[in-house]
């Protein structure tokens with residue numbers, strides 16, 4: 001690697017005084033203060049600021065309409081058009097989940113179900129949202145496209161138990177997802 | 189024995205420390221956070237208020253977060269007070285008090301206003317009206333270096349120790365320019381009592397704003413006939429002001445000079461090992477020092493509690509009784525307004541100027557400010573002496589001596605500098 005020798009720039013006497021530079025700096029910060037008080041700070045429009053600086057005041061204002069399509073929020077299970085559970089409790093997501101947030105108890109479909117001998121379904125399916133890191137691995141690995149990361153991000157609870165999403169809650173969150181399964185036909 | 193003066197002094201002590209200075213400290217921490225936030229296009233703490241939702245109401249009252257200092261204080265009190273096992277206990281416990289107490293003691297010589305009539309007594313709005321005002325402030329304020337140094341040393345851990353050593357060296361270096369820079373000011377006033385200094389300024393114009401004197405203000409012709417020396421003195425006094433203010437910044441460990449505290453190099457600084465209220469005491473001491481510093485600057489350079497333009501004498505003399513009773517409070521308000529303005533200036537500078545490297549800091553203190561303050565004394569002396577010794581002597585003896593001094597100082601600093609120049613190639 002070539003060695004590049006840098007020379008310190010020679011300062012003129014005016015720059016040596018140092019005081020004019022400080023005054024210039026003070027004016028810059030003052031300008032910023034004035035601009036941000038009047039809600040005109042650079043980028044405040046795009047960032048939907050609350051009118052002071054560029055900050056959005058969170059619980060009152062939300063970012064929802066700006067969320068990108070690929071935003072990774074709460075993972076949830078989905079059913080297909082016929083109301084069947086898509087998840088076949090293969091447990092791939094359970095194994096891949098980096099923080100081990102998912103716990104699945106595999107089970108069989110009811111014997112009167114048309115697909116009883118063909119597929120399985122989870123008996124219980126818990127995602128511990130305290131552990132989940134919203135990585136999206138579960139969505140990526142699922143062969144049945146049964147689990148998706150939704151756009152919701154505000155999940156709160158006052159106890160640890162409240163923060164665990166069980167199967168009912170996961171289906172309620174996920175709802176119905178139309179479209180064929182990737183295995184046979186890419187969703188585009 | 190007459191008890192009344194004692195009681196009045198007690199009231200004054202209580203009023204100035206608990207009603208004026210402590211809330212000012214609390215709210216300057218709040219102002220610091222809000223002002224820095226808006227300078228950085230942020231919002232800052234704006235939530236803490238009265239939590240009415242806890243009582244079943246629909247909305248909280250936030251008051252722009254004005255109760256934030258209260259919440260901070262409560263948090264400080266309720267946090268675990270941890271004393272690490274490896275510290276020197278007695279010094280460790282003493283250090284926070286040693287930084288906070290001197291800052292509070294210096295409040296006692298600051299004139300907060302003119303006189304107020306209380307229970308038939310004419311009460312001066314200053315706790316101790318002593319004849320050595322600024323010197324007393326310097327003497328006591330410099331004691332707080334012990335607190336910081338002891339904190340660093342007694343923590344028995346290397347990073348706080350570095351912080352303490354840095355602070356010690358820094359404060360000692362800047363004390364010299366602090367003391368020297370004020371000498372021209374004292375030569376102009378010819379006295380050391382801060383109350384007299386303020387009275388002098390209210391009659392003859394603030395030091396840095398000589399817009400009036402005893403002959404009238406800028407609007408009357410008499411003023412222009414007599415204002416020559418006042419404007420000439422602005423040169424040394426301006427230098428004094430810059431050196432003094434910068435040294436106060438250094439003395440209070442404020443931003444461009446906050447090397448004793450440093451997250452990146454020293455984990456925290458001299459207070460790394462401190463927690464809860466002891467830690468908060470260091471902060472209170474720092475902010476109290478800042479407030480007293482701005483109060484001293486205002487008192488010396490910007491006329492303290494005086495309104496200026498000859499309005500003060502009108503306030504103090506016109507009315508017998510009621511009007512005069514108000515005057516003290518008007519002056520108190522003026523003084524507080526000026527001081528708060530200066531506190532905001534301190535905050536403004538903190539969030540503007542990047543900090544100095546340690547060698548730059550030392551160079552600024554010893555090579556630039558020390559010489560500048562010393563030279564400044566001679567400039568002021570010549571200007572003050574000129575009318576007495578006549579123009580001939582001034583021009584042909586005074587000015588050459590001044591120039592020679594300047595040249596000598598310049599060469600001394602240059603030679604000192606070149607000896608220590610590191611060859612970076």
Ligand code: SF4
Nearest residue numbers: 087088090091093142
């Ligand atoms: S969600 Fe997908 S990966 Fe997880 S068990 Fe069900 S089918 Fe398998």
Ligand code: SF4
Nearest residue numbers: 097132133135136138
């Ligand atoms: S998003 Fe990641 S962490 Fe969360 S459940 Fe899915 S795999 Fe586990």
